Amino acid sequence: MQARFTGLWVTLALAMLGFILLVERRWTEPPRGPRVLLTGWDPAQAVAVEVRRPRELPLRVVREGGRWWLETPLRDPADDRRVEALLAALVREPVQTVLTTSELLQRPDALAEYGLESPRVTLRVQAPNRMVQIQFGNRTAPGDQVFVQVVGEEELWVVSAEVLRLLPAQPADWRERRWVRVDSGSFDRLTVSNRLGWFALGRDPEGDRWRLEAPLRARVDPDRVQMLWQGLQGLEVLEFVADDPEADAEVYGFAPPVLALGLWRGTNAVAQFEFGRSPTNHPDRVYARQAGRAAVVTVPAEAVGGWLAGYADFRDRRLLRWEGQVSAVEFLGGENFAVHRLPVGWRILPWDLPADEALVEGLLDWLRRLEVVEFVKDVVIEPDLARYGLAPPTRQVVLRRAARGAGDTNTVLGEIQLGLVQDDKVFVRRWDEPTVYAVRASDLAGLPTAFYQLRDRRIWRIPEGEVERVIVEEGSRRREMIRHDAYAWTLAPGSQGIINSLAVGEAVRTLCELDAVAWLGVGEARAAEYGFERGAWSVTLRRRDGETLTVSFARPRQELPLLGMVRLEGQPWVFVTSPVVQELVQAYLKLPPESGS
Numbered sequence: 054m055q056a057r058f059t060g061l062w063v064t065l066a067l068a069m070l071g072f073i074l075l076v077e078r079r080w081t082e083p084p085r086g087p088r089v090l091l092t093g094w095d096p097a098q099a100v101a102v103e104v105r106r107p108r109e110l111p112l113r114v115v116r117e118g119g120r121w122w123l124e125t126p127l128r129d130p131a132d133d134r135r136v137e138a139l140l141a142a143l144v145r146e147p148v149q150t151v152l153t154t155s156e157l158l159q160r161p162d163a164l165a166e167y168g169l170e171s172p173r174v175t176l177r178v179q180a181p182n183r184m185v186q187i188q189f190g191n192r193t194a195p196g197d198q199v200f201v202q203v204v205g206e207e208e209l210w211v212v213s214a215e216v217l218r219l220l221p222a223q224p225a226d227w228r229e230r231r232w233v234r235v236d237s238g239s240f241d242r243l244t245v246s247n248r249l250g251w252f253a254l255g256r257d258p259e260g261d262r263w264r265l266e267a268p269l270r271a272r273v274d275p276d277r278v279q280m281l282w283q284g285l286q287g288l289e290v291l292e293f294v295a296d297d298p299e300a301d302a303e304v305y306g307f308a309p310p311v312l313a314l315g316l317w318r319g320t321n322a323v324a325q326f327e328f329g330r331s332p333t334n335h336p337d338r339v340y341a342r343q344a345g346r347a348a349v350v351t352v353p354a355e356a357v358g359g360w361l362a363g364y365a366d367f368r369d370r371r372l373l374r375w376e377g378q379v380s381a382v383e384f385l386g387g388e389n390f391a392v393h394r395l396p397v398g399w400r401i402l403p404w405d406l407p408a409d410e411a412l413v414e415g416l417l418d419w420l421r422r423l424e425v426v427e428f429v430k431d432v433v434i435e436p437d438l439a440r441y442g443l444a445p446p447t448r449q450v451v452l453r454r455a456a457r458g459a460g461d462t463n464t465v466l467g468e469i470q471l472g473l474v475q476d477d478k479v480f481v482r483r484w485d486e487p488t489v490y491a492v493r494a495s496d497l498a499g500l501p502t503a504f505y506q507l508r509d510r511r512i513w514r515i516p517e518g519e520v521e522r523v524i525v526e527e528g529s530r531r532r533e534m535i536r537h538d539a540y541a542w543t544l545a546p547g548s549q550g551i552i553n554s555l556a557v558g559e560a561v562r563t564l565c566e567l568d569a570v571a572w573l574g575v576g577e578a579r580a581a582e583y584g585f586e587r588g589a590w591s592v593t594l595r596r597r598d599g600e601t602l603t604v605s606f607a608r609p610r611q612e613l614p615l616l617g618m619v620r621l622e623g624q625p626w627v628f629v630t631s632p633v634v635q636e637l638v639q640a641y642l643k644l645p646p647e648s649g650s
Contacts, residue, residue, distance in 0.1 A: 087147035090203065090212060091178070091185060096140035101179040104220055107171065112221055123228060127296055129348060130229035139219040143178065143187075146212050151200065154207035167191055167200040167209065174220055189217065230290040232341060232352055233326070240316040240323045242266065243282075245360055247312045252364035254278060265364060269431055271488065272369040277359070284356045285314070291338055295349040305340035305349055306330030312360055328357050370425045372481065372490065373452070375466040379417055380455040386448035386471075390504035406622075407509040416507075419499050420450070420467075427491040429480060434487070441480035441489050442472030450500070451484075471497070505575045505626070512567040512619055512628075513602055515594070523561055524593040527644050536561075553641060560637035564594060567604065569628030573616065580625040584609035585618045592642050606630070606638065615639065 101124075103113040110126040114136055121131040157163055164170040168190030176187045190200040198211040221227040243254045253267040263278040265271040294305075302308035306329025316323040322344070329340040331354060338351040383391040392399050392408045399408035429441070438444035452466040468484035478491040501507055522545070525532045533545035540558030544550065573583060584607040591605040605618040615635040618627050630638075 089144055090146055090148055090187060090201070090210075090216075091143045094144050094178075094180075094185070096137065096144060098180040099140055099178055100181060101177075102136060102139070103177040103179075105175040105177075106173070106222075112224055112227065114227060123224060126224060127347075129224075129296075129346060130234065131227050132229045132231075135219070135221075135227055139216075140178070142216055142219055146216055148201070148210035148212045149198075150208050151211055152209040157207065157209060163209065164190075164202075169200060169202050169209070174217070176220065189220075225293050228290075228293060228348075232288040232290055232343070232350070233285045233324070235286075235316055235324050237261070237286075240318050242317040244315040244317065245312075245364075246310075246314075247361050247363075249361070249363035252367070254367070265367060268364065271431070272374075272486075273367045274369045274371070275374075278367060281359045284359070288352050288356045290350040290352060292351045293348055294340065294351060296347050297349075298347040300349055302329075305342070307340070307342065311339070312357060314360065328352075365428070368428065371421070372423045372425055372469055372483065372492065373420050373467040375452060377454050377466060379452050379466060380464075381453040382413070382416065383451040383453065384448070384501065384504075385451065386446065388503050392507055401504050401507055404504060406504075408507050409509045409511075412507050412510070416499070416501070417452075420452070420469075423469075423492060423496060425490040426478065426493055429489040429491050432487045433482070433489045438472075438482075438489075441482075443470055443480060443482055443489070446470035446472055446482075448500075503574075505572045508572050508626075510569040510572070510628075512569060512604075512621075513565075515565050515596065515602065517562050517565045519596045519598075520561060520565065520594050521597050522595040523557070523642070524595065525591070525642055525644055526593070527590040528588040530644050530647070532644055550645065556637070556641040560641045561594070563631075563634050563637055564592065564604065564642075567617075567619075567634070568631060569617070569626075570614075570631055571629045573627045573629065575624050575626050577625060579627055580618055583607060583616055583618075583627050585616075585625065585627065589618075590643060592638060606643075 099116065101113065101115045103111055105111045112123075113125045114121045114131045115124050116122075121133050121136045123129045123131045151167075152160070152163055160166075169188055172188035172190055174189040176189070178185050178187075186204040188202050188204065190202075192199050192214055193211060197214055199214045199217055201210050201212050202208075203210075241256055243256060245252055245254070251267075252265065254273060255264045255266040256262070261275075261279065263273050263275055265273045307327050310327035310329055312328040314326045314328075316325070325344040327342050329342075331337075331339050332351060335351070337354050339354045339357065340349055341352045341357075342349050379394070381391055381393045383389075390404075391402050392413055393402055399410055399413045400406065401408045433441070435444070448471040449468060450471075451468045453464045454466050456462070456464050465484065470482050470484065472480035472482075472489075474494050475491075477494045479494050479497055481490050481492055482488065483490075517539070521536055523534045523536075523542075525534075532548045532550060534542045534548070534552060534557060535545050536542055536558075540555050542552060542554045542557045542561075544552060573579070585605055589605045589607055591603055593601050593603040595601045603619070607616050607618070608614075609616070614632075615630045615638075616627060617630045617634070618625050620626070
């Protein structure tokens with residue numbers, strides 16, 4: 054090597070080292086995988102798609118404001134889902150090479166042979182700085198693939214024929230079939246006009262709460278309105294009938310329309326829809342059109358039939374609806390009492406007695422389902438309330454929630470006031486409305502009138518094995534039975550008669566878990582009223598620790614079930630016994646009739 058070239062070689066070596074360190078080490082091999090129709094494309098960048106077929110008008114859609122619109126051969130909303138499905142397939146479907154560039158040059162008739170000289174379909178996809186054209190030819194012999202060529206690519210490919218299924222054959226294939234394209238939060242009022250009149254529903258865009266605003270302000274059935282609104286949102290076109298904005302309105306039943314719905318935000322119209330008559334031989338369909346679209350279509354009649362009712366049918370017949378947990382139920386008028394939800398469970402106040410959870414929850418469920426049978430008068434002023442027995446009301450039921458803080462005094466979730474009874478109807482009103490309603494008197498039969506009716510029906514629970522002796526008394530007569538083991542009982546010394554040991558054991562077992570079917574009253578007077586006098590038939594369970602539990606029984610009238618009485622908090626409580634207790638205690642824990650009686 055000559056010295057004069059040494060510097061040159063050193064420079065070249067350093068340059069190559071720099072290339073290796075700075076470039077080659079940072080280079081990564083591009084991902085490998087099957088080739089697809091559109092390589093390096095992002096479907097979200099597409100702004101226009103055009104489909105051309107021989108001897109037909111081109112079908113072109115464009116993206117505007119985040120939605121696809123049909124631009125030619127007519128202007129109409131396009132089905133976003135179908136356009137996006139095609140674009141996704143173009144960047145996903147793998148292709149296979151049939152003929153390379155050199156093979157195509159050797160076979161000048163190849164394009165005609167594969168149907169690409171005069172393509173069956175030409176697809177153009179346009180982005181802001183790029184446009185690609187794909188030509189579709191014949192199907193392969195099996196029919197599951199189709200020959201394609203991307204203009205600018207010299208090779209000829211085949212791709213799954215499923216792509217053809219995504220290409221529209223006519224404008225209707227890509228037209229938007231969802232008839233109501235309105236976001237739930239974009240309007241606050243819905244107007245309805247039909248053959249029964251006109252009314253308006255107000256809507257809270259945030260909470261989906263509906264109300265009647267005209268011709269009067271009132272509550273509406275939220276479930277009914279929400280169901281009908283969801284039906285509109287899911288309404289789909291069955292057939293595109295005409296695209297003439299000057300179409301004869303009488304032919305389709307639009308003069309006047311059978312039903313007109315308007316969606317408004319303030320005084321601005323968001324969308325307006327008209328529904329006409331049913332086509333001949335298709336009673337399950339109705340013609341429809343909407344403002345801003347020239348199309349006349351048919352839609353399922355069932356989805357709009359509910360809107361043909363008058364405003365009275367939309368009124369809420371549930372007397373009470375509330376949100377949140379009820380922490381207290383107050384009963385005012387006659388005997389005042391309340392049940393409160395406490396950490397230990399429901400309690401009856403002011404007596405601080407345990408309430409029956411199932412009864413209280415059943416009461417709340419009953420209040421939720423209490424229905425209006427008549428809207429007596431929509432607006433009743435204070436002086437006129439006396440006509441309905443509501444000044445003052447005979448009874449009130451108030452639902453309250455827990456206070457959220459020291460200054461939170463408005464805790465009422467709901468309140469109903471009861472008035473006069475007339476023709477098996479009771480006049481009622483809510484605390485927050487001027488309307489007087491009527492409910493069936495029979496529907497109020499489940500409303501408790503006294504505090505004792507809500508007491509916990511579980512009287513006591515004791516393990517059967519702790520009972521050592523049972524004492525049956527009636528007047529001056531007495532019988533004692535001693536337990537030796539499970540279902541092993543004998544008469545105590547001094548007691549006479551014959552007993553069925555197994556049956557006595559089963560009867561005692563039922564008394565160890567004694568429940569009331571219903572409480573009938575509390576106090577000496579009520580006990581005497583139901584036939585519980587001194588010397589009444591009683592059964593006493595004596596535990597091993599000496600504690601005794603006594604229940605007395607009476608049947609004041611033959612048509613009544615067997616009644617029981619126990620002493621709780623020093624007071625006699627009268628209750629209806631269960632059928633099992635009635636059967637077993639009468640058969641095996643009752644003294645036989647006295648001889649000669």
